[in-house]
Amino acid sequence: MAGFSELIKNFDKTRDYVRDFFIYGCKVRSDFERKSIRTYGDEKRRVESWMGDYMRYDDSVHGRSVSISVDSGHIPENPLYNAYYSKSFTDNDIRLHFLITDVLNDGQSRTLKEITDTLNTEYAQLFDEQTVRNKLREYVEEGIIISEKNGKTLYYKLSEDRADDYINRYTGLDDALKFFSETQHFGIIGNSILKMLGLKNDLFFIKHNYMIHTLEDILIPEIISAINEKRHISFRTFSAKRSNDGDSSGTENQVVPMKILVSVQTGRRYLAAYIPGLRRFSAFRLDYMKTVKKGDTCEQYDEVKAKFDRNMEHCFGVSFGMRRETGTVTPMKITFFADEEKEHYIVERLEREKRCCKLEKSGEKLYTLTADVFDPNELMHWAKTFIGRIVRIEGGSDTVRKRFYCDIARMNRMYGGDEDEHIQ
Amino acid sequence: MNIFSEIYGAYFRTAAKLLENEITDEKTVRETVQREGFRESVLFLPQKLIPNGEDWGLFSRTPDGKLKRITKASPVSVLTKLQEMWLKAKLSDPRIRLFIDDKTLSELNDRLADVSPLYKNEHFRFTDRFSDSDDFYNENYIKNFRIALDAVKKRKIVYIEFVSGHGKKMSGKFVMLKMEYSPKNDKFRAYCYLLRHDKIRNSGIINIGRITKIVDTGRIFRTPVSMEDYFSSRKCSSPAVIKVTTERNGVERFMLEFASYEKHTVRDLETGQYRVELWYDEQDETELLIRLLSFGPVIEILGPQSLREQAKLRIKMQAELIAEYGDEKDV
Secondary structure (H helix, E strand, O other): OOOOOOOEOOHHHHHHHHHHHHHHOOEOHHHOOOOOHHHHHHHHHHHHHHHHHHEEEEEEOOEEEEEEOOOHHHOOOOHHHHHHHHEOOOHHHHHHHHHHHHHHHHOOOEEHHHHHHHHHHHHOOOOOHHHHHHHHHHHHHHOOEEEEEEOOEEEEEEOOOEHHHHHHHOOOHHHHHHHHOOOOOOHHHHHHHHHHHOOOOOOEEEOOOOHHHHHHHHOHHHHHHHHHOOEEEEEEEOOHHHHHOOOOOOEEEEEEEEEEEEOOOOOOEEEEEEEOOOOEEEEEEHHHEEEEEEEEEOOOHHHHHHHHHHHHOOOOOOOOOOOOOOOOOEEEEEEEEOOOOOOHHHHHHHHHHOOOOEEEEEEOOEEEEEEEEOOHHHHHHHHHHHOOOEEEEEEOOHHHHHHHHHHHHHHHHHOOOOOOOOOO | OOOOOHHHOHHHHHHHHHOOOOEEOHHHHHHHHHHHOOOOHHHHOHHHHOOOOOOOOOEEEOOOOOEEEOOOOOOOOEOOHHHHHHHHHHOOOHHHHHOOOHHHHHHHHHHOOOOOOOOOHHHEEEOOOOOOOOOOOOHHHHHHHHHHHHHHHHOEEEEEEEEOOOOOEEEEEEEEEEEEEEOOOOEEEEEEEEEEOOEEEEEEEEEHHHEEEEEEEEEEOOOOOOHHHHHHHHEOOOOEEEEEOOHHHHHHHHHHHOOOOEEEEEEOOOOOOEEEEEEOEHHHHHHHHHHHHOOHHHEEEEEOHHHHHHHHHHHHHHHHHHHHHOOHHHO
């Protein structure tokens, strides 16, 4: 049996574990029923190694619980980036990395044969040409090495784009890197540049910081590439509910990708996409997605995209409701109480948070929000942040309105208010 | 082309660091691994770097027992295509102008002219970001931001006039500690201490967008400042204690939404309910309260009593509003 390694081959598997530790903050070994004890132990050890001081242990009645407890607004670097810095490799990979770049360090172009010969004669490292060719090809793809054809012969040279040269030449870029390395999108890439330069973010903290999003970044370049090329994509989704029910096989999806939707309040990111089979738009949670693959070109992409853009005007969050393309949206009106003289900040809050809705003064100390949105449930989750000020709810579905009134009655009982004497 | 690649990895980075010097030694190897690697790397990595027959062959042993690199020169930090594509994408982000002037930005754009951006802003949509974000195109804002950032870097004492959240004009001498950015508000703020007679009077946060005047006093604040002290001066004295039930997928929704908080969770195995302690900055108490209320009866604020009382008051007011204006047939 192979020994423990800090490095990993499969990012997806690790995503699951880190997410569970990080989000639930309370997982014991027995919760990971689908995995062997050894796998659990190795994954936990790896995460501990990456997370350093952020891991927290609690001895509970049902076994030792492991969690990651991070005040993400008060740390300068996302510790989850370490997951990306843990890719396993072969001995040849690391040898060739430093040897080939050293051979080409003088800026001269060389052929495959010259490089292989130099490795043998000057470094006493015997590699066959095929191995060196594969690594060169890989590094050309990565942009580390440039290949140029001269006649029929291919020449290789090291790229002249050096991180330190960029930093020295472009004033302010170091500070920009420090900032963007901790913010969306793809902060991990900025962090990788900082690491090359031996720099650290010592200037910025990020409030409302959902660090877990970085683990989903692995999927997004392929999705963006498919959007740019107007292609279908396929992927598998693994919802927490189905996994908990013992179904770990996931569901295969074939969609036309439209946009990445980012919620900066709920901690979720989604792929908004068109499902040709159902002829409707839907949003798929990125944290439930794995193995994105590009497929065929979508001939009607522009037409679908135009429809999508029109539909987005009626999305309060990410839900397209259960509405089909030909359906209708459900308008809803919510009236709030706000004394504009003394509580102007409430009116300001409504203005800045209303999104696609319309706000108008509808009476003395009354403001009415008109929401022409697909999913009134999303609207109501937000509206409940105004509990204590909601005067009236009109339109929407009966169920949604009823649920709100029932919720308030239940909360009133929960918090020991005088039982719903008026609400009978 | 994938960010999950060994070329960005901690082991490659550690090796590159050690290869910077022609001669090194085992002690330096261990220290570098400790500094650059993961917590347990010192158990695995030194044996791959120090010649022993199982190593990667990047160093040879010298007669005096030191380690000599097999490469001729220091490794170079070549930007990969992925890193350049990311940089190119950032050039279209309005916030880049806070850091880089237009002339430099134009030179950088020229340098990356043949590179495609990794993404365009149109590929993403922030669904619930507040609409009153800072104006990153405003020249005055940019000027103030840069003075504040410079003050953070050099721990300068600055004189600031600004308008508080309640609309009051404020001014004073401040030492700037760090900058904060919120993706929810799309705003920058500065952590600072207000000074009186060159001594720390109290901690504060100033929105960059509310600064009307900021002047460098030419003086540096030399007293050591700990960010931990600053943060703890603003933290709640006791955590919010929340009972989270499984109703409406409450546990998952709650845990995700509050993932950014330092928290301690305990699960009741019989009911599946969680008891969560959340630590928060005192000035964010109202924001926390309204977010908790938005979960409705799925969660319950158990403590501290003051927070529970605030929730109770709002719910009572709401129940009264429903009683007065509610449509009875809805209930």
